[in-house]
Amino acid sequence: MDYLLTEEQIMIRDLARQIAKEKIKPVAAKYDAEGIFPWDIVKILSESDLFGIYIEEKYGGTGGGSMELVLATEELSKACGGISLALAATALGTYPIILFGTEEQKMKYLPDLAKGKKLAAFALTEAGAGSDAGAVATTATKKGDHYILNGTKQWITNGGEAEVYTVVASVDRTKGARGAACFIVEKGTPGFEFGKKEDKMGIRASATRELVFTDCKIPKENLLGKEGAGFIVAMKTFDQSRPGVASQALGIAQGALDLTVEYVKERKQFGKTISSFQGVQFMLADMATQIEAARALIYATARMLDSGAKKISKDSAIAKLFASDMAMKVTTDCVQLFGGYGYMRDYPIEKYMRDAKITQIYEGTNQIQRSVIASNLIKEKSK
Amino acid sequence: MNIIVCIKQVPDTTEVRIDPETNTLIRSGVACIVNPFDMYAVEEAIRLKEKFGGKVTVITMGPPQAEEALRETISLGADEAVLISDRAFAGSDTWATSYTLSGAIRTLGDYDVIICGKQAIDGDTAQVGPGISAHLDIPQITYVKKIEEVDMEKKYMRAERMTEEGYEIVESPLPCLITVVKEINEPRLPSLKGKMRAKKAEIKKIGAKDMDLDPGLLGLNGSPTKVVKIFTPAPREKGQVIEGDPKEISEKLVELLKSDIL
Numbered sequence: 001m002d003y004l005l006t007e008e009q010i011m012i013r014d015l016a017r018q019i020a021k022e023k024i025k026p027v028a029a030k031y032d033a034e035g036i037f038p039w040d041i042v043k044i045l046s047e048s049d050l051f052g053i054y055i056e057e058k059y060g061g062t063g064g065g066s067m068e069l070v071l072a073t074e075e076l077s078k079a080c081g082g083i084s085l086a087l088a089a090t091a092l093g094t095y096p097i098i099l100f101g102t103e104e105q106k107m108k109y110l111p112d113l114a115k116g117k118k119l120a121a122f123a124l125t126e127a128g129a130g131s132d133a134g135a136v137a138t139t140a141t142k143k144g145d146h147y148i149l150n151g152t153k154q155w156i157t158n159g160g161e162a163e164v165y166t167v168v169a170s171v172d173r174t175k176g177a178r179g180a181a182c183f184i185v186e187k188g189t190p191g192f193e194f195g196k197k198e199d200k201m202g203i204r205a206s207a208t209r210e211l212v213f214t215d216c217k218i219p220k221e222n223l224l225g226k227e228g229a230g231f232i233v234a235m236k237t238f239d240q241s242r243p244g245v246a247s248q249a250l251g252i253a254q255g256a257l258d259l260t261v262e263y264v265k266e267r268k269q270f271g272k273t274i275s276s277f278q279g280v281q282f283m284l285a286d287m288a289t290q291i292e293a294a295r296a297l298i299y300a301t302a303r304m305l306d307s308g309a310k311k312i313s314k315d316s317a318i319a320k321l322f323a324s325d326m327a328m329k330v331t332t333d334c335v336q337l338f339g340g341y342g343y344m345r346d347y348p349i350e351k352y353m354r355d356a357k358i359t360q361i362y363e364g365t366n367q368i369q370r371s372v373i374a375s376n377l378i379k380e381k382s383k
Numbered sequence: 384m385n386i387i388v389c390i391k392q393v394p395d396t397t398e399v400r401i402d403p404e405t406n407t408l409i410r411s412g413v414a415c416i417v418n419p420f421d422m423y424a425v426e427e428a429i430r431l432k433e434k435f436g437g438k439v440t441v442i443t444m445g446p447p448q449a450e451e452a453l454r455e456t457i458s459l460g461a462d463e464a465v466l467i468s469d470r471a472f473a474g475s476d477t478w479a480t481s482y483t484l485s486g487a488i489r490t491l492g493d494y495d496v497i498i499c500g501k502q503a504i505d506g507d508t509a510q511v512g513p514g515i516s517a518h519l520d521i522p523q524i525t526y527v528k529k530i531e532e533v534d535m536e537k538k539y540m541r542a543e544r545m546t547e548e549g550y551e552i553v554e555s556p557l558p559c560l561i562t563v564v565k566e567i568n569e570p571r572l573p574s575l576k577g578k579m580r581a582k583k584a585e586i587k588k589i590g591a592k593d594m595d596l597d598p599g600l601l602g603l604n605g606s607p608t609k610v611v612k613i614f615t616p617a618p619r620e621k622g623q624v625i626e627g628d629p630k631e632i633s634e635k636l637v638e639l640l641k642s643d644i645l
Contacts, residue, residue, distance in 0.1 A: 007582070008579070011575060011578045011579065011582075012575060015572070015573065015574075015575055015578065018572060018573075019572060022572070023572070044572065047571065047572075047574060048572055048573070048574050048575060049574045049575035049576050049577075050575065052575075053575065062575055062576065062579075
């Protein structure tokens with residue numbers, strides 16, 4: 001389908017596709033098996049300018065937005081849904097600065113992030129605060145010109161590898177969600193350490209770690225937005241980033257289908273290729289249809305975001321929900337079409353199924369997405 | 384350091400088809416790429432520029448659509464590109480091509496190094512690079528796998544070149560021409576900003592009248608090579624496999640060697 005991309009968007013897509021094919025695909029299995037962070041690919045992505053595609057030109061980016069980020073994430077995820085996260089999770093960690101940063105904060109942090117000289121990470125989740133983001137127990141206590149951070153963040157993508165962290169902490173625990181604030185914390189700040197690296201089911205090339213803050217002193221200039229606005233920062237960030245997760249899911253699904261179409265044309269049973277069986281053909285057709293529907297939905301959402309639309313929570317949630325559920329179903333069916341071979345780690349397809357699963361869980365579980373969609377739906381109707 | 388890189392646009396296939404009537408390559412319906420060996424030349428030129436400063440100028444002789452190949456090299460970091468195109472060049476063999484390219488290089492001003500890929504994947508002659516150096520009367524180092532040293536003060540270069548038996552280390556005064564093999568580097572991918580620059584870049588075009596060349600030495604008329612016949616050789620037949628344990632195999636082999644079969 002022709003989505004009438006601009007010339008620049010086509011360049012981004014083609015460049016990401018070339019990197020995915022020539023540089024990521026050959027090493028995806030290695031990084032999945034070893035679970036190490038793909039710094040050599042990050043270097044390539046950085047030299048290719050892809051880290052700046054959603055950042056304004058005056059901060060060193062190329063001036064695109066959500067649509068550009070979605071296109072690149074999709075292409076990279078076709079080759080590896082874990083490696084693509086180095087870029088996508090940096091965007092997640094950068095959005096709070098783009099959305100709520102002061103001019104000084106933007107000038108200080110965005111140029112290095114746009115060049116890919118530094119990676120970013122967003123830290124909200126804790127052991128007791130996942131979907132219930134208001135239950136954040138990490139505290140930020142103001143002392144003169146500083147805030148003192150204490151607490152532990154959990155399952156932070158790019159954790160340990162990133163240099164710049166946007167961290168949600170509570171300045172007033174009695175106020176719940178209204179007592180939260182978002183801070184920029186740099187790696188190397190005394191009192192900021194990393195916990196264990198998680199051993200994950202999928203997206204294993206991506207680093208997931210605990211962030212541990214022990215009397216970590218940060219200057220008050222590192223507050224993003226206002227005290228009490230932390231929850232809003234998180235929600236607005238997710239509104240921007242959910243199409244990114246959706247495009248990661250989309251890329252994983254498309255990558256899996258591409259491999260599957262190749263396989264069914266080769267695999268012979270009963271004297272013919274299994275692609276000649278109608279039962280197999282129908283599965284392929286259903287997968288292609290669902291993938292295209294997700295793509296159309298994601299692109300439409302990204303374009304809406306880039307138009308400056310304000311009410312985006314529902315549509316952003318719809319895109320994330322649909323694309324991630326689609327990716328789980330498609331990759332499961334792809335493994336099915338590979339049969340016994342598909343279940344074996346010698347074949348690349350089972351990785352896609354493992355990588356797809358996380359997209360239903362993180363940046364808001366799909367149950368939370370449904371809640372967001374439903375509450376917006378009901379609010380709209382009650383006006 | 385001023386570096387000139389000569390590239391060629393070639394069909395993107397390893398199975399080049401040949402028109403049996405005209406004995407020339409069939410180009411229609413085949414996507415075009417920059418000759419892969421030339422990509423190593425472009426990369427090496429950009430690395431030299433990054434080290435010594437200066438300018439990388441990429442040139443190609445070809446039809447108007449070869450401009451795309453030049454733009455690709457700009458997206459990688461080349462500064463300028465020149466398309467040498469004229470109906471008068473049609474049908475050039477390696478002699479006429481290198482004569483024309485040398486004429487174009489003379490119009491570009493001073494240079495320190497000319498870099499070419501070792502050969503093009505379509506014609507596979509490996510003659511154009513050395514031809515240019517002969518026409519320009521400058522030294523050449525072919526099959527370079529490593530530039531060991533460049534001294535811009537004393538104006539010389541030392542390079543390692545591959546030979547069938549091993550390698551040789553050759554020193555040459557500058558300016559000189561080198562042709563490179565794929566072992567020399569790993570070409571980079573383009574950057575987004577490079578692609579944007581490439582799209583907008585102005586490609587200089589020069590034709591036969593812009594150069595001081597003898598018209599009789601251009602194109603088909605200036606080409607001493609006459610292709611009599613080009614054909615695809617029949618695939619080699621499967622050899623005879625001798626099976627058994629080592630003793631049996633050696634006995635059978637000796638028998639065969641003694642017989643008339645071999």
